[in-house]
Amino acid sequence: MKLIDALWKDAPLATRGEITPKLGFALTVLLAIVWLIPFLWMVVATLRPASDGINAMAELMPSLKPTLDNVRDAWEIGDFPRYTINTTIICAGILLVQFVTITLAGFAFARLDFAGKTLIFYLFLMQLMLVPVLLIVPNLSLVAQLGLYDTLAGVMMPFFASAFGTFLMRQAFEAIPTELEDAALIDGASLFQRIRHIYVPLSMPSFSAFAIISVTSHWNDFLWPLMVINSPDKRPLTVGLSVFTKTAEGTQAWGTIAAGTLMVIAPLLVVFLIFQKRFISSFVTSGIK
């Protein structure tokens, strides 16, 4: 009772006696626990020795003899270091090119006046509506024509331009006082110098928000790399994990699957737990990716 009172101490006085909000809160706590169960099982099953047998596999109580055998098996069967490198290359490559394209385009929309601005604005907006994942079939044939089938560059290319990022940067740049740019202009700074030394350094929060969204969404991408990549050594983590799961499922090696899954999601979870506030505010702005 005391705990509940403590949680409600900043609520308006008139509402503190109400029972419905407390029931809703209790239900939410219950569901939050349910929401965590798959993660809990993953950790418990990873540490469970194979000798416990298949019937104890679902037990959520941790085993008394924890072992890292599953982690070792997953590490050996699945080529996870290679997959991690591939995913890192893909995410970093996309992000680097995106930084250039969205900075330039965002600046044009924020600060320059040009013929056809409205038309081009709507062309960009269209990308937000056209959910790229639906265009996998035509984009696969284009990537093949460009000679990029089964390459990491082929996986990255369709994401090099980002309407979402462009609009985010436009918003950030518009908030920067023009006086700063005028001062630089008087000192004879060129257009690129002004972007590089005034606009970019002052927009770091927007860049980091965009980076969070871009990296998480491409870290988790599955269907597109599945179609583009053919060689096992070029698979990203998601495709690697799905192949690994298929193999291990056949032998009922659930502990190994749990260990493999843990390895794939651990980096994102660790980064999230450190930068929780930033992640959440970035995801709010990301309504449309």
Next chain:
Amino acid sequence: MSLAEPAALPVATSAAARPDVLKRLIVRFKASLPAYLLLLPSLVFLALFTYGAMGRVLVDALYQRATPKAPVRFVGLDNISAVLADPAFTGAVINNLIYAVGTAVPSIGLALLFALALSRTHAVNSALRAALFLPVLIPMVAASALFLFIFLPNVGLLDYYIGRLLPVLPNWLGDPDIALYAIMIITIWKNAGYYMLFFLAGLQAVPEDVMEAAHLDGAGPYQRLRHIILPELKPTFLFVTVIAILNAVTQVDHVFVMTQGGPSNSTNLVLFYIYQQAVEHYDIGKASAATLLTLAALMGLTALSFRTMANREGGP
């Protein structure tokens, strides 16, 4: 007015005006040139992978090969009618509609509950929000790997803990009547925390003084929800619904990992059908026709939210 008259009039004046207009256009283009150069890198990639892709879908949908190696020939709308006549496609559309409603409604409802319960910020609520948000971060493929075991017959997590409450143990992923609902659970688990964020943001827009006035007037929690909070959240609802439907069409990785559209096509969704046509049957014509139909449906939906989006981005 006859057509000749207005045509004749400008001729007299334009002899002097034309170089002027042309000059003004050139000046305007020259002034715009830096902006075009800055936009060029983005426009090249958009042209290749967005507008170009749209164009290729349109064209590819009109051609067909008799065998995978045969030359393409023009077949007009045959691909479209073949897709519409394909029971696998119509089945996938129906599955996708059930899946869209069955995932959007519960996940939005839960998201609203979570947001209302956790709207005030303190350490406990922040931890609960983080817990509910965790599934959003992980790849759908990883979620599928975990749920493969959760749904495993007899020894899986679900049967182990709640199976004894049921007279007959259901085969969650193996029963064509249940499998689609089983994969919906994953989607709800994965997305509710994401939609919660938008409701949390929306709740901050509910005016403090109106809520206070409601307290003074003795409005109960249900009345405040019904008459103050929900009307205020209307734009959020609209926005989240559009995202939830888009997700129901595009976020189908778990079908690839867990069911491959089976058993007996009961979890076949539109995007998986497109993938099957393109990659397994090498039928680009049919895959493009199905893509075209899906794009048309989604664009109809997003056209509704287009104005909202343009406003969100602040207009040109």
